[in-house]
Amino acid sequence: MIVTVDPPAFALVDFDAGRIAALAADVAALVGVPDDLAVGIDVDEKNPFGKAWALVDGRSVTLSVEGGAFEDPQRLRQFSEAGTRLVLGRLLFRVADRFDPAFGDPPADVDLTKAEHAAWDAYSLGRYARRAGADGGRERRRYAFRIRHGFNDAADRAFDQLWDGSDLTWVDLRRICSL
Numbered sequence: 001m002i003v004t005v006d007p008p009a010f011a012l013v014d015f016d017a018g019r020i021a022a023l024a025a026d027v028a029a030l031v032g033v034p035d036d037l038a039v040g041i042d043v044d045e046k047n048p049f050g051k052a053w054a055l056v057d058g059r060s061v062t063l064s065v066e067g068g069a070f071e072d073p074q075r076l077r078q079f080s081e082a083g084t085r086l087v088l089g090r091l092l093f094r095v096a097d098r099f100d101p102a103f104g105d106p107p108a109d110v111d112l113t114k115a116e117h118a119a120w121d122a123y124s125l126g127r128y129a130r131r132a133g134a135d136g137g138r139e140r141r142r143y144a145f146r147i148r149h150g151f152n153d154a155a156d157r158a159f160d161q162l163w164d165g166s167d168l169t170w171v172d173l174r175r176i177c178s179l
Contacts, residue, residue, distance in 0.1 A: 001025060001029075001036070003024045005021050005024075007043065013070075013078075013079070016079065019081075023084055024088050024092070027128075030089075031093050031095075040062045040063070041063045043070065044065070046067065048067060048071070048076075049066045050071075052091055063091050065087065085134065086137065093123075093128055106170040115177055116174070118145045118149065119149075119162055119176065122141050123173060125137065138163060141163070145158075161176050
């Protein structure tokens with residue numbers, strides 16, 4: 001897999017493009033992203049927020065990331081390897097899902113509802129945390145899921161199904177969201 005990072009050198013944050021590319025290749029292999037993809041990571045270092053999304057166009061993938069997504073929340077403008085791995089794991093599991101015919105045909109990231117984003121995030125990060133042996137921020141993600149699905153027992157059961165799930169399809173995610 002070919003991974004490129006833009007910008008190739010950072011001026012406002014203490015990030016290293018080569019390190020980001022290496023982490024992306026490592027996470028992609030762990031997640032099971034097809035080897036023949038070209039992955040471009042566009043980092044907006046001027047933006048301190050943490051939004052991140054993926055765009056798939058044929059065999060080319062663009063991960064757009066606001067600089068805050070890769071930042072250490074305790075040390076502004078400093079790189080967080082663990083946080084970056086979580087962001088990449090979440091995005092790259094979505095990419096892998098999109099290339100898995102059994103998963104189905106979800107809408108583009110920009111066309112997902114906020115509730116669908118929260119559900120797919122829970123499913124993606126739960127799988128990544130198990131596979132990587134990492135802390136995926138389960139309770140933080142549960143809170144984000146509750147904001148979109150309600151603060152009740154049914155929402156918690158739906159979240160647990162997603163977080164602990166494997167081999168779910170897009171139809172399954174939408175069904176679980178509607179519970």
